[in-house]
Amino acid sequence: MRVLVVGTEPDGVRRATEELRGAGHDVVLCHEEDEAAFPCAALRDDRGCPLEQAPVDVVLDVHTDASPAPSAYEDGVACGVRQHLPLVVAGAREHPYARWVTEEAPGVADVVAACEVAAAAPSAAHGAVAEQAARDSLEHAGIDPQGTAAAVHRRDGCLLVMLSLPPHPEGLESMVVSRVVSAVRAHDDRARGIDVTVT
Numbered sequence: 001m002r003v004l005v006v007g008t009e010p011d012g013v014r015r016a017t018e019e020l021r022g023a024g025h026d027v028v029l030c031h032e033e034d035e036a037a038f039p040c041a042a043l044r045d046d047r048g049c050p051l052e053q054a055p056v057d058v059v060l061d062v063h064t065d066a067s068p069a070p071s072a073y074e075d076g077v078a079c080g081v082r083q084h085l086p087l088v089v090a091g092a093r094e095h096p097y098a099r100w101v102t103e104e105a106p107g108v109a110d111v112v113a114a115c116e117v118a119a120a121a122p123s124a125a126h127g128a129v130a131e132q133a134a135r136d137s138l139e140h141a142g143i144d145p146q147g148t149a150a151a152v153h154r155r156d157g158c159l160l161v162m163l164s165l166p167p168h169p170e171g172l173e174s175m176v177v178s179r180v181v182s183a184v185r186a187h188d189d190r191a192r193g194i195d196v197t198v199t
Contacts (some may be wrong), residue, residue, distance in 0.1 A: 001119050002026040004050055004085075006076040007062030012091060013073075013106045016062045023112045028056065030076040037072030042079075051079055055157025055192065057119040058102075059087050060111055066092040067076040083190045084125065086154075119154075126152035126184060130161050133183035137176040143168050152184065157192035159184060164199050173198055 002019055007013040010033045017027045028050035030040045042049035050056065059080030065071065070078075080087060081100045089095050090105035105114035118183060130150035138145040146165040152159055161180060165173070177196045184194055 001057045001115065002028065002178075003027050003115055004030070004056045004059045004076055004080060005062065006059070006074050007091075008065040008067075008071045008073060009062070012062035012064040012108060016036055016060060016090065016111045016126045019108060019111050020060075020115065022177060025112070025115070028053075030079075031073060040075055049079070051076075051083060051085075056083075056085060057154065058079070058115045059085050060115055061087065061089045061095070061097065062091055062108060062111070063095040063097075064091040065091050066094050068094055070096050084123065084188045086121065086123070088114045090114065090120050122151040122153050123159075124134055126159060126161075129183050129187045130163065130180050133180045134163055134165065134176050137179045138165070138168065138172075140174055141168075141175075143172070150180070154157060154191075158193045159188065161196040163193060163196055163197070 005013055005016050005027050014033060020027050029132060041047040059077060061074055061077050068176045077097060084169055086102035087097060087100050088099050088103045089097055090108060090111050102118040103114040105111050130152055131148060134148050134150060149164040151162045161170040180193050180196060
């Protein structure tokens with residue numbers, strides 16, 4: 001698992017990084033410990049944005065400052081959310097990311113389990129888009145969409161769509177899959193690929 005770690009305090013980021021690396025996970029950072037909040041790695045000629053270099057599975061924000069406002073060192077959260085990555089927030093219960101958080105961890109000691117759960121969990125937003133596209137396609141073809149469901153998981157930067165469909169005529173499946181892929185791609189144009197399995 002590859003985790004982008006950001007946070008309000010260098011000590012919290014360092015401890016979370018040690019926990020994740022100790023569990024065998026890769027960690028990437030927007031800022032090294034001794035760097036100012038600006039510029040971030042994306043604006044440094046010798047570094048580049050870690051989200052652009054290889055697939056990131058989870059964004060971890062160690063929000064140890066009990067503040068409802070984000071700090072300048074947490075810009076990576078917004079970048080990850082824009083890419084529809086799962087977000088884990090560790091530390092303070094009060095933070096500005098409640099709308100987007102996937103998992104919360106009470107403290108740094110709990111970040112490994114929280115990140116692993118978040119990485120394995122299906123994306124509710126992607127799943128809703130895929131399911132609606134499938135339902136619309138079936139209804140357009142005159143098929144009752146009852147029983148249609150979709151779960152979408154992220155793996156190595158790709159999206160895996162598991163689609164359940166009600167009984168349908170032969171030949172309709174490829175049309176439904178095509179529309180699901182188009183809808184998911186429109187929702188998330190940063191995914192490296194989209195694969196669909198149908199049951």
